[in-house]
Amino acid sequence: MGKRTANKRGKSGAGRGASSSSSSSSRAVSSVRSREKTGFTATDLLTVFDLSASELDDVLSLAMKLKRKPTASASALKGCSTILVFEKASLRTRVSFEVGTTRLGGNAVYYQMQDSRIGERESIKDFAMNLDRMVDCIVARVYSQRALEEMARFSSVPVINALSDEHHPCQALADVLTLRERFGKLRGLKVCYVGDGNNVAVSLMQACALSGAEFTLLTPTEYSIDSEAVHDAAMVAKEQGGSVRVEHEVSKVRDQAAIYTDTWVSMHQTHDLKKVELMRPYKVTAELMGSVCAADGVFMHCLPAHRGIEVTSEVIDGDRSVVYDQAENRVWAQMAVMMRLMGRG
Structure with missing residues (x-):
C-alpha cells in the first residue's frame, strides 16, 4: 500500500451538515458503493499517494484499455458534470480534461479564476460546498496545495489535483x-529526473515508488526534493x-531507461x-543523454x-523523445481516474 494523505475515506458525508441536499448525498453514496465493488477506495486524487499500488496499476490498465477502444466507454459519465477550476491557465490540462470528459459522455464546465484566488472572494468552504451541490467532480489547478486539501475536505464529490505548488x-x-x-513494465525500470525538484518531480517520484521502479533525482543540493518526502517515497x-535515491553529480548516474526534465523556472516568471x-x-x-541514458532509453x-x-x-525533437506521447496520455490517464473516482467504470 502507498502512503495515503490524510483526506477522506468513505467520503459520502465529508464536510456536510444536516442540510445537505438529498441529490448530492445520493450521488456520493452511489459513487462509494460503485467503487467498493471494484475494490477502488480512493476518494480524491490530491497526490499520487492517495492511490495504493494496486489502484495505480488499475488506473493504468484502464487507461490502456480506453486508449485501445476509445468508444467502449462513451457513456461512462453520461449525465455527469465536471467543473475545471483554474487559477493558472494551461493548454494540455484544460484540453485533456475537456476532451476526456466529452469522450466519456459527460459535460465539462471551465471556470477561470481571473481576478482572485480560491478563498479570497468567499471562504473555501462556501466555494467547495456550492460546487458540491452542482457537479459530480471538481478538477482544480491551483497555486496552493493547502487550498486544494481544504476544498476536498468540504466536498462529497471527488476532487482531482490538476496541478498545485x-x-x-x-x-x-x-x-x-x-x-x-x-517498456511493457514499470517494476525495476530506471527513471531519472534531472533538474529542479519541483511538483512534477515529486509526483513522478511517488508514481515510480508505487510502481516499483528505480527512481533517481539528479539535482543541485539547493533544489532537491524535501528530505522527508524523499524518505517517504523510498519506504x-x-x-x-523499487528504490528512490538523490544524486548531485551527473557522473554517478548511468543506464537510465528514461531521462526526464522540466522547466527550471515557471512560465509566468x-x-x-x-x-x-x-x-x-x-x-x-x-x-548528457549519451552518458546517462541506456541505448533504448527515452x-x-x-x-x-x-x-x-x-x-x-x-x-526534445529527437527520435528518443516521447513528449507528445506524454501529452496525449494525459487524456487517457485522466479519463481512467475520473471513471474510478466517480464509480463509473
Missing part, C-alpha cells in the same frame, strides 16, 4: 502510462521492490539568472519547455 499527480500518471506502454518504493547558471550542468543535451518532458534552457531542441 507541491504536486502534479495527473502528469505523473500520464508519465508512467507512457513508460509502461514503451514505499522498498515495499514495491522571469528567468532567475543565478538559478539558471547553477542548473547549467543539468541541462539535457545529446551529450527523453521525457511535461511541457511547455524552455528550449535551449533545460533541454536542447536536438533532444
Whole structure:
C-alpha cells in the first residue's frame, strides 16, 4: 500500500451538515458503493499517494484499455458534470480534461479564476460546498496545495489535483502510462529526473515508488526534493521492490531507461539568472543523454519547455523523445481516474 494523505475515506458525508441536499448525498453514496465493488477506495486524487499500488496499476490498465477502444466507454459519465477550476491557465490540462470528459459522455464546465484566488472572494468552504451541490467532480489547478486539501475536505464529490505548488499527480500518471506502454513494465525500470525538484518531480517520484521502479533525482543540493518526502517515497518504493535515491553529480548516474526534465523556472516568471547558471550542468543535451541514458532509453518532458534552457531542441525533437506521447496520455490517464473516482467504470 502507498502512503495515503490524510483526506477522506468513505467520503459520502465529508464536510456536510444536516442540510445537505438529498441529490448530492445520493450521488456520493452511489459513487462509494460503485467503487467498493471494484475494490477502488480512493476518494480524491490530491497526490499520487492517495492511490495504493494496486489502484495505480488499475488506473493504468484502464487507461490502456480506453486508449485501445476509445468508444467502449462513451457513456461512462453520461449525465455527469465536471467543473475545471483554474487559477493558472494551461493548454494540455484544460484540453485533456475537456476532451476526456466529452469522450466519456459527460459535460465539462471551465471556470477561470481571473481576478482572485480560491478563498479570497468567499471562504473555501462556501466555494467547495456550492460546487458540491452542482457537479459530480471538481478538477482544480491551483497555486496552493493547502487550498486544494481544504476544498476536498468540504466536498462529497471527488476532487482531482490538476496541478498545485507541491504536486502534479495527473502528469505523473500520464508519465508512467507512457513508460509502461514503451517498456511493457514499470517494476525495476530506471527513471531519472534531472533538474529542479519541483511538483512534477515529486509526483513522478511517488508514481515510480508505487510502481516499483528505480527512481533517481539528479539535482543541485539547493533544489532537491524535501528530505522527508524523499524518505517517504523510498519506504514505499522498498515495499514495491523499487528504490528512490538523490544524486548531485551527473557522473554517478548511468543506464537510465528514461531521462526526464522540466522547466527550471515557471512560465509566468522571469528567468532567475543565478538559478539558471547553477542548473547549467543539468541541462539535457545529446551529450548528457549519451552518458546517462541506456541505448533504448527515452527523453521525457511535461511541457511547455524552455528550449535551449533545460533541454536542447536536438533532444526534445529527437527520435528518443516521447513528449507528445506524454501529452496525449494525459487524456487517457485522466479519463481512467475520473471513471474510478466517480464509480463509473
